[in-house]
Amino acid sequence: MKQTLEPAGAPTAAADANNVAALHGVDYSIDGKPIFHKLDIAIRRGEVTAIMGPSGTGKTTLLRLITGQLRADAGRVVVDGRDVAQLSRRELYAMRRRMGMLFQNGALLTDLDVFENVAFPLREHARLPERLVRSLVLSKLHAVGLRGAARLTPQQLSGGMARRVALARAIVMDPQLLLYDEPFAGLDPISMGVVMRLIRSLNDALGISSIVVTHDVREISQIADSSYILSDGRVVASGTPAELREHPSPVVHQFMEGLADGPVTFHYPAPDYPAQLLDRSEGA
Amino acid sequence: MNGVVGEIAGSVRGFLERVGAMTRFFGQVLWNSPATLLRFRLVVEQVYNTGALSLVIIMTCGLFVGMVLGLQGHDLLERFGSEDALGVGAALSLLKELGPVVTALLFAGRAGTALASELGLMRATDQISAMEIMAVDPMRRVVVPRFLGGVIAMPLLTAIFIAVALYGVQLIGVQLLGVDQGQFWSQMRGAVELGDVNEGLIKGFVFGIACSLIAVFEGYNAAPTAEGVGRATTRTVVVSAVVTLVLDYILTALML
Amino acid sequence: MRQSRAIDVSTGLFVLLGFAAIMFLVTQITNREYSWRDQSYRLHARFENVGGLKAGAPVSMAGVTIGRVESIGYDMDLFKAIVTLRIDAHYDRIPNDSDAAIYTAGLLGGQYVGLTPGNSEDAYRDGDDIEFVQDAIVLEKLISKYLFSQAGKDKASAPAAQE
Numbered sequence: 001m002k003q004t005l006e007p008a009g010a011p012t013a014a015a016d017a018n019n020v021a022a023l024h025g026v027d028y029s030i031d032g033k034p035i036f037h038k039l040d041i042a043i044r045r046g047e048v049t050a051i052m053g054p055s056g057t058g059k060t061t062l063l064r065l066i067t068g069q070l071r072a073d074a075g076r077v078v079v080d081g082r083d084v085a086q087l088s089r090r091e092l093y094a095m096r097r098r099m100g101m102l103f104q105n106g107a108l109l110t111d112l113d114v115f116e117n118v119a120f121p122l123r124e125h126a127r128l129p130e131r132l133v134r135s136l137v138l139s140k141l142h143a144v145g146l147r148g149a150a151r152l153t154p155q156q157l158s159g160g161m162a163r164r165v166a167l168a169r170a171i172v173m174d175p176q177l178l179l180y181d182e183p184f185a186g187l188d189p190i191s192m193g194v195v196m197r198l199i200r201s202l203n204d205a206l207g208i209s210s211i212v213v214t215h216d217v218r219e220i221s222q223i224a225d226s227s228y229i230l231s232d233g234r235v236v237a238s239g240t241p242a243e244l245r246e247h248p249s250p251v252v253h254q255f256m257e258g259l260a261d262g263p264v265t266f267h268y269p270a271p272d273y274p275a276q277l278l279d280r281s282e283g284a
Numbered sequence: 285m286n287g288v289v290g291e292i293a294g295s296v297r298g299f300l301e302r303v304g305a306m307t308r309f310f311g312q313v314l315w316n317s318p319a320t321l322l323r324f325r326l327v328v329e330q331v332y333n334t335g336a337l338s339l340v341i342i343m344t345c346g347l348f349v350g351m352v353l354g355l356q357g358h359d360l361l362e363r364f365g366s367e368d369a370l371g372v373g374a375a376l377s378l379l380k381e382l383g384p385v386v387t388a389l390l391f392a393g394r395a396g397t398a399l400a401s402e403l404g405l406m407r408a409t410d411q412i413s414a415m416e417i418m419a420v421d422p423m424r425r426v427v428v429p430r431f432l433g434g435v436i437a438m439p440l441l442t443a444i445f446i447a448v449a450l451y452g453v454q455l456i457g458v459q460l461l462g463v464d465q466g467q468f469w470s471q472m473r474g475a476v477e478l479g480d481v482n483e484g485l486i487k488g489f490v491f492g493i494a495c496s497l498i499a500v501f502e503g504y505n506a507a508p509t510a511e512g513v514g515r516a517t518t519r520t521v522v523v524s525a526v527v528t529l530v531l532d533y534i535l536t537a538l539m540l
Numbered sequence: 541m542r543q544s545r546a547i548d549v550s551t552g553l554f555v556l557l558g559f560a561a562i563m564f565l566v567t568q569i570t571n572r573e574y575s576w577r578d579q580s581y582r583l584h585a586r587f588e589n590v591g592g593l594k595a596g597a598p599v600s601m602a603g604v605t606i607g608r609v610e611s612i613g614y615d616m617d618l619f620k621a622i623v624t625l626r627i628d629a630h631y632d633r634i635p636n637d638s639d640a641a642i643y644t645a646g647l648l649g650g651q652y653v654g655l656t657p658g659n660s661e662d663a664y665r666d667g668d669d670i671e672f673v674q675d676a677i678v679l680e681k682l683i684s685k686y687l688f689s690q691a692g693k694d695k696a697s698a699p700a701a702q703e
Binding site for chain 3: 439
């Protein structure tokens, strides 16, 4: 696993050259509820970057900001040196063709079989001879170990297999940036191991960059080059997994160790317990 | 007191919002239609989805509507001694009203719900989002083909419904109840004009646009949850029924 | 790919069925008037009063529909209504001294033009005028005729019937 010499801090304009994507002072809110506040994140080229945090911190929203599906209220979202908000629709679509995204539930098109699902981006964007399409699709399926499942339908796949097919689909156009939304959620240990290995090996073999949004600390710590922990719409810590494990902040500590109680309390705010038990006049 | 007024105002505003959103959606669908027609394969699949798969229900209901019409019509006309007018009466009522309206309601129930739930499910399982990220326009790939499929299928289904229903009328009227076959058809031929057939087909076409639009709109904009999809499907049927009947009145008034 | 072939076939069948139904409706249950335009010829007739005759009303001989009223105009010189009749080319031997009258179908039905054949050896040609016409029977005139004739009968003295 690669060791970085200095922690990934707030990105500067000069450092942007090394970043495949970056957020500069991004604010975002939904229906008045603030999600992000002056968020600064840098995704370095060629690395696997993890975005972690408790549930509900808007990690998926972050991915949507990077793909341009959502627009930031303030600040800049820069991908490959260009401000996403400034792109025309065609440029935006061109940018998206250089990205691949893996959704939590695979998001395979239910009316196509595995082969057609993986071939989908090719058919939509390129006019390739059928033989070439076939070779490409089979090679990507081979990379994720599912070449034999090419003619199954999504309904026939297990969760782990569906996710791997979705991964094959995400890389079929040879993207430069791969986005993973909770890739380990709901998988058995074997599938988890498989996906973990694939994320890392694909990143290195294809020479791309990967952003993994997850809260599976143990898994991601084994493969990430740098990580960010978000809480309350801000970055509370960043660095390599090793650095984060030593991090002094109690929030980070609770998260990394998976402690039941800490800054994120176990008990939902409630009145004093003995008082509530004894006070029968109050409706429970 | 204020609460009721406030609620009514709120629902009026919500209704207007919906109408506005649907109009804008309709514009987008129309705008993307020419390009989608080039991908004819997708449209053909949806004509199959909405039309061919609805054939059984349309023909079955058509047959029974025709048979009931024959039965009731005969009983009614017998009171005035004009059973021979069964053919022309049934043909005109089927062509102008029963055919298009009943077909539209059945279409909304079978094909409309299918379209809404398919799109709603795609929305709920992130397939639409995945398409956007793969730089594929979901409108052109999944929404507009479904709309066009419905628009093409509806007039055809209407015609099939009316034809099968007429068979049902004559099955009961002529074969069972003894209306003179010659009179049945000749009176019909004497009084039914090409304009009446056009009326029915035009209504079928317009209802097809309305019901297909409502179905794809509800599905595409469904909340991405299981209840969201369910609600969208229910709303499709309800809104389609109401809009069909309202349009029926408007079209009838315009065409008479 | 097998699946899409089956879909194509089914869709094709469905569309064909739909068109067959439309054809059935158009041909089998309407009066086959849609071919009038192709081969037909025009005749003109001038009436003092066309009553309730409308364009599109049938023109018949011996009860058989042989054409349609194409248009009704007004001749400012003769102060008569000009009715243009479109006769199916199939009926090309109508004697050119046949007369045209406006009848009413049923008691209160629509009005139509009936042609009664004459004895001429020659037939009407496209653009001919019909010489002998009989106006529409207007209900009011009929009633006043009846009233007058009744009044005449009531007059015990004069046996002459009033017109």
